[in-house]
Amino acid sequence: MNASHGASRVVALVPAAGMGVRLGENKPKAFVPVGGSPMLALAVSGLIDSGSVDEVVVMVPAELVDETRALLPVSNILVHVVIGGAERTDSVRAGLNAAPDADFVLVHDAARALTPHSLITRVVDELRAGAQAVIPALPVTDTIKAVNATGAVVGTPDRASLRAIQTPQGFEAALLRAAYATGTQATDDAGLVELLGATVRTVPGDALAFKITTPLDLVLANTLVAQDGTTGTREAVTTR
Ligand code: CTP
Numbered sequence: 001m002n003a004s005h006g007a008s009r010v011v012a013l014v015p016a017a018g019m020g021v022r023l024g025e026n027k028p029k030a031f032v033p034v035g036g037s038p039m040l041a042l043a044v045s046g047l048i049d050s051g052s053v054d055e056v057v058v059m060v061p062a063e064l065v066d067e068t069r070a071l072l073p074v075s076n077i078l079v080h081v082v083i084g085g086a087e088r089t090d091s092v093r094a095g096l097n098a099a100p101d102a103d104f105v106l107v108h109d110a111a112r113a114l115t116p117h118s119l120i121t122r123v124v125d126e127l128r129a130g131a132q133a134v135i136p137a138l139p140v141t142d143t144i145k146a147v148n149a150t151g152a153v154v155g156t157p158d159r160a161s162l163r164a165i166q167t168p169q170g171f172e173a174a175l176l177r178a179a180y181a182t183g184t185q186a187t188d189d190a191g192l193v194e195l196l197g198a199t200v201r202t203v204p205g206d207a208l209a210f211k212i213t214t215p216l217d218l219v220l221a222n223t224l225v226a227q228d229g230t231t232g233t234r235e236a237v238t239t240r
């Protein structure tokens, strides 16, 4: 049965095989707790509870497959655990291979553990409305500069046209498979799709979908959960 209206199947791939070097905890980042629950469990619960996803594939380090099965939420939704790879693209490729029946694919970082349900649904709704590729975007608040190898500024792009990009990123499954088949590299999944010449649409992101990357991010995430019970309500804080 599909979680949402329509016959097409939405499979969420959750890359969780990174080491979390910048966070500096004593375990891979997706397994670090936020408000007492591993980030990965929170991210998967968010996808399931959004009601917009039919199946989930999580990609984890090989030695943590059994531990992952034990920590994932119990649900009617099929959740597969597969072994990730050395780079994030390798992990996503492993997830794609485990989702042969997908019509639409979401790729959603485990490290965006507090992502609101409404953002997940916004991305899926845009796909169902006909978009081939959809990414959440927020205006940038800092001025961004390009620098050369010596650190000297070489340009200041107009901030009004810049966006910070989050996950979940959503794609027609065939398009993302084609992008991965090229074997090229990009810093996000949409970047690979752009190289094929496909149109990537943006929807408003949400500040709560921030990626927990540094120790400061972890303090913020734990504080949000402690103060607001964010993991329970997942209310959006920003819709533009
Ligand atoms: N990821 C993955 N496989 C990799 C690298 C990253 O599945 N080989 C996942 C991470 O687990 C994370 C997401 O991709 O959920 C975003 O990556 P990032 O924030 O960079 O996480 P890490 O790579 O774990 O962190 P760091 O770069 O600080 O080591």
Ligand code: MG
Pocket: 018
């Ligand atoms: Mg990384």
